[in-house]
């Protein structure tokens with residue numbers, strides 16, 4: 001019965017080989033070597049012809065049993081390997097839900113945007129509209145229509161960023177402007193929006209215009225080459241300096257507190273007559289005088305005045321019928337006064353540690 005014994009031994013070897021196969025490739029090798037067409041079992045079956053015919057059924061049955069046993073061993077082992085591989089994969093992909101998460105950085109409204117919105121709110125509350133104009137402006141809108149003489153020093157390339165490399169003022173007169181010719185510059189003030197608004201709307205006009213302006217200053221603790229202003233303009237029947245004062249007193253108290261006092265000092269602007277600068281009583285010493293207000297008790301906050309009749313005429317508005325006032329405030333300056341900022345340059349950094357404080 002040596003063929004039966006060979007079959008038994010084959011089963012024992014198969015069991016060991018399958019158990020010790022470390023990879024799916026090794027297992028496949030074992031399957032081919034044991035059960036394949038040139039494998040060990042096939043080899044043994046070929047010897048059937050050499051044994052007595054009456055023994056053949058018994059050997060054949062045994063051979064089938066061995067084949068079935070080996071096949072099921074192979075099947076079990078491959079299942080086991082797949083389960084292990086899956087276990088490793090899951091372990092590798094495991095997420096520890098108890099670990100602290102990565103907190104996404106959340107933005108914060110910039111202090112300047114906050115103050116602009118607050119100023120808009122104050123004026124929208126008394127019926128003003130919010131207007132805007134481009135940062136690249138014609139020198140006509142930025143200067144000429146605002147009654148600035150052609151030789152006004154603020155027009156020089158030292159005080160104004162010109163966009164094209166031509167001599168300032170070369171094509172800047174009303175007729176040239178009417179044909180679309182005017183020097184282009186980065187606006188030095190938001191006052192050009194007064195012109196744009198008066199050219200596109202009829203009185204009554206009650207508007208504010210916040211926006212970015214540019215001047216060739218080197219950035220330091222109290223200067224920035226670009227900053228923000230809020231312009232205001234009122235044109236209506238019978239507007240007086242009293243309206244200007246009442247409006248700006250209201251604005252100053254809304255922004256700085258009801259206990260603040262205002263002071264109107266004569267000044268000059270080409271586009272307003274009379275003109276003034278407006279000071280607010282110092283919030284640190286309440287007007288007594290301290291180092292913050294340079295011992296004057298006052299802090300300058302606004303430029304303003306009654307719209308010069310020439311400006312109304314430039315915009316096709318009859319100064320005999322209408323009058324108005326205009327004002328402008330620096331937004332960074334308001335921010336610095338409110339929060340006692342030691343260095344305006346912090347407003348340009350986008351540093352969340354700074355911005356998130358407000």
Ligand code: PHE
Nearest residue numbers: 189191303304305326327328
């Ligand atoms: N445009 C002026 C400035 O930049 C401010 C101002 C605006 C003054 C409106 C009077 C009226 O200094």
